[in-house]
Amino acid sequence: MPPNPNVHYCELKRDTFGLPKLPPNAPWHQKFARSIRKCLTLNPNSTTSKRFFRNRSTMIGEQKRHLKGATFIIHPFSTFNRIRQVIFVILWTLEMLLTPVYISFIHISQSHHVHNQHNEDAFLASVTGNYFISSIYRHIISPLEVVVVLLFFITGYINIKTKEIVIDPKQIVKRYLATYFITDFLMIIKFGIYVQHSVYLYLLNLACLFRGITLFEYLKDIILSFKVKEEVYDCIRLFLISMILLNGLNCMFYYLPWMLGHLSFPKHSWPYRSHITPNDKDFTVGKAYVDSMVVVMSYFVGAGDLSAKTYLNDVLQKAMLTFIMICGRLWTLYVIASILKLFSVVTISESKYEEYLLQLEVYMTQKRIPKALRARLLEYYRS
Incomplete structure (x- = not known):
């Protein structure tokens, strides 16, 4: 059907970020600063914003409140904060998996070849035989971790009790110092210390495990922002925890x-x-990691005996x-319970529907409603 010639259809893009528009001949640094400010403020088009706020008018009001405050504060529903959460999930997941490996496998290998490896990159080079991964860790991953930690001092948060978005710099710093700063x-x-004895500093690096709650909160927000069902997140969470647990036991x-x-x-x-x-x-x-993982996984899931590698006198x-078998049984029971809970949540609507139909049939029987009318009512509710 052709458009109505008497109606004007506006093709201009609507700016919903509440920032003052710049003239077309504005210098590049002003345009760049506006783009950065746009990334730091609330994004009304994000899925998380639409879930938190009731309507667009409340989003606009929150935007104005944020833009009137400090310019360097990152709004929790901003595009920049979403990128920060993605980087946090990736880096902290890598640390949870790689830190135990370095403390155990790599450190043992390095200690054996300490006379031949005096280079400060030896602890990572022993994994691949070259310094490529070591260079990536030193110049990319480790500095990114420092930047992500510093960004917590200027990132707003949501007060769970009052559902209030806090963007005051003093309250943000005070809350972070009182929670996860240590x-x-x-x-x-x-950071910056990569020598043979840095393994003792890596023991402190296990503190990343205390960030598990934050990691899975961010992971849930990221997955749900793609309009994926929450059941998918639960499966990913169970898989990720299983990998971290198996890696630590190994x-x-x-x-x-x-x-x-x-x-x-x-x-x-x-060994x-x-x-x-x-x-x-x-x-x-x-090779040592894979062989050890085969033994641990076999006893963890109860898939094999591997008695050939056991020694009765080795207490x-x-x-x-x-200990591995007990952990495996407890975790298996938890996974089974979680999966059964997922199925019950998926089928809860169908169960309620059948329950309501049963209540309707009982009610019609008690009231002695004619069969023809009963059939019509049941057909109506089933359609």
């Missing part, structure tokens, strides 16, 4: 015999009998395998 500081204290299973053996593997220890110690000719960190190994 945890984040312990994690980034290793590193513990390999590291404890070396540590309790006075920084060497005893002959009765399982020595499995030929995955640094003394073996074909030893690599990857430490039996204690560790018992």
Whole structure:
């Protein structure tokens, strides 16, 4: 159907960010500053903003309130904050997985070759045999972690009790110092220190595990912003926690015999009998990690016995395998309960529908409604 010639259809793009428009001949630095300010303020087109605010008028009012405040404050519903959350999830997930690996596998390999590796990048170079990953960690990942931590001092937050968006700089700093500042500081204290003895600083890096709640909150917001069902997030969360748990148990299973053996593997220890110690000719960190993971995963999920790699007189190994089996059974029960809960949530609407139909049939029977009318009412509610 052709458009009405008597009606004007505006094709101009509507700016909903509440910022003053610049003239066409404005210099580039003013346009750049406006773009940055636009990224820092509330984005009314984001999915999270539409879920939090009732209508667009309240979004505009929140925009005006934010624009009147400090120019450097990041709004929690801004585009910039969404990017910050994505970077936080990626970096902290990597740290939760890589930190135990460095403390155990890489540190043991490095200690064995300490006389041949005096370079400050040796602890990461031992993974791949080159310094490419080490360079990425030093010049990209580690500085990004410091920047992300500093951004918490200027990022607004939502007061869960009052549902109020706090953008006051003093309240933001006070809240961050009272909550996660010490945890984040312990994690980034290793910045710029990459030497053989930095493994002891990496023990402090395990403080990143206390950020698990924040990580999964950000991950949930990111996934739901793509209009994905919450059940998908629950599955991703269970998978990610399983990987972190298995990785931690694997590193513990390999590291404890070396540590309790006075920084060497005893002959009765399982890594020595499995030929995955640094003394073996074909030893690599990857091979040792995979072989150890096979044993841990088998006992964790109860998929195998692997009695060939067990030694009855090795009390430490039996204690560790018992602990791994207990953790595996408890986690398996939790996953099963979570999956059953997901199915119950998915089918709850159908269950309610059937319950209402049953109540209708009982009501019509008690009131002795004619069969023809009963059939018409049931057909009406089922259609």
